[in-house]
Amino acid sequence: MESTSTAALDRFDRPAGLKLATTTVILAAAGVALACGLLVAFWVAPTDASTLGFSQKIFYFHAPIAETALLAYGVAFVAAVLYLRREDAKYDRLGVAAVRLGLVFSVLVLVTGSIWGKAAWGVWWAWDARLTTFLIACLLYAGYFVLRGTVEDDSRRATYAALFAIVAFVDVPITFFATRLLPAGLHPVVLGPQGSGMAARDLVAFLISMAGMTLLFVGLLRIELGIEALREELRDLKYRLGS
Amino acid sequence: MAFRQFRALLRKDIVSELRTREMIASMFLFVVLAMIIFHYAFTVHAGNAGSGGSGDLSLFAGGMLWVVFVFGALLGLNRSFVHEKDEGCLDGLLLCPVDRVIIFLAKMTANLIFLGLIQVLAVPVFVVIFASGRIATHLPAFLALIVLADLGIAALGTLLATISMNTRARDLLLPILFLPLVIPLLIAAASGTSTVFSGTAGGGSLLARLAFLLVYDGVFLVLAYGTYDFAIGE
Structure with missing residues (x-):
């Protein structure tokens, strides 16, 4: 308790704040990149030749x-290891912020x-390896907050x-490998051993x-960290x- | 030295359970009740003899068996630290010059023994009810499947039970943390058991499941070994 209150005193002298200037720049860059990605995806990249057709655009x-x-879960993992080693509250804040995002x-x-699945496979949900893995990850990390x-x-x-x-x-x-024990699912493999399977223009988008x-993640993470500190x-x- | 400590701790758990037998009794009753509930919940759809179906549930046998065991194990895991915490035994243990990992291993082994005991009683019942006795062909593989899956359940369950008993929510929290983590194990164990019961076990597919369970056990044993100091607290 003693150490946390002195840490709070330190911050009181020079408030951590949200460091909004840098964060704004990062978020603006994220916005520009996402908009550019969409523009390239819709106007430059060719419409998918397979049955997916136009619905493939959601891929981007x-x-x-x-x-x-x-990436966010990876950051949370690293923060968790660092916390256990150093017992510094800032790693705990980083962990919470990363898991939340x-x-x-x-x-x-x-x-x-789910939207793409409906367009491509005709169903909102399929028990495919990736879908299942993400669903279970959601449940796991929701449990993190209950804990x-x-x-x-x-x-x-x-x-x-x-x-x-x-x-x-x-x-x-x-979990991902466990679901692979079951018969193969519908999900396409994008980055596999045969390369990306994408044309150059798709890859750029x-x-x-x-x-x-x-960049959006980094910007939001900074905001979350600031909020946690405050x-x-x-x-x-x-x-x-x-x- | 370490082994003597381990043996003493394990003996403590077994003796205290044998005095009341409340955990084993309630786990066994729960497991049998769950089987009966499964039978009536599923025969509605599998079709009884009257509606043209055979009423044969062996297709679902693997899944049902492991759902029953995972939930039964949960019941036991929730109890496994209650006495330690409430009666102050845990504080005593933590004051002893015992490596925390020994405490973990002893508790895990106790949980493993209780779960195994329930299975020795429940699996024959299960085979009679659901699988019409078809099991003999792959008995060694089936036993290996059970041992490996139990080890995973006990290792992961003991680690998480230690965490959850130190929280306000206690037995409410354990299923929420434990169940999503145990899903990979459930997939491997249930699909492996189903192939055993349906008699369609290709040697390769069963071996892949056994290997997966072995990796799963190894990963969570190493994790528990590395983190138990933090889990059990000062």
């Missing part, structure tokens, strides 16, 4: 969102995937959350969208006013 949103969700992106993956809500003590909450983030992150690829989505500060201030 769907796949980057999916990769960003995995990962969850949002995962839900978006399921929504966009956080049930522990009072700050350092203990952070420790358990870190532990669970590590276990969950390890479980995601295992894809990579631009992906850069945009990653929330902690607010709680310390309330605590001091109360006592």
